[in-house]
Amino acid sequence: xxxxxxxxxxxxxxxxxxxxxxxxxxxxxxxxxxxxxxxxxxxxxxxxxxxxxxxxxxxxxxxxxxxxxxxxxxxxxx
Numbered sequence: 001x002x003x004x005x006x007x008x009x010x011x012x013x014x015x016x017x018x019x020x021x022x023x024x025x026x027x028x029x030x031x032x033x034x035x036x037x038x039x040x041x042x043x044x045x046x047x048x049x050x051x052x053x054x055x056x057x058x059x060x061x062x063x064x065x066x067x068x069x070x071x072x073x074x075x076x077x078x
Contacts, residue, residue, distance in 0.1 A: 001026055001039060011057065012049040018042065027068065030054050034068040 003016045003026050018024050018039040025036045031054030039045045045063035049056060056065050
């Protein structure tokens with residue numbers, strides 16, 4: 001699994017690619033919070049986070065971004 005986070009002035013864009021044969025979860029730290037993101041086998045997941053709050057603004061269906069540090073994550077507009 002490969003993961004990269006691109007940071008801009010207003011957001012963080014996480015790109016995760018799973019070239020393996022099994023579904024996986026990857027943990028990233030965004031705005032000081034650990035977030036677990038699901039990536040299906042042979043697929044990719046994209047998640048856009050607000051800078052400053054770490055709020056999930058958009059996510060690939062099925063990526064299921066889950067906070068691990070006791071804070072809940074919500075997807076804006078859903």
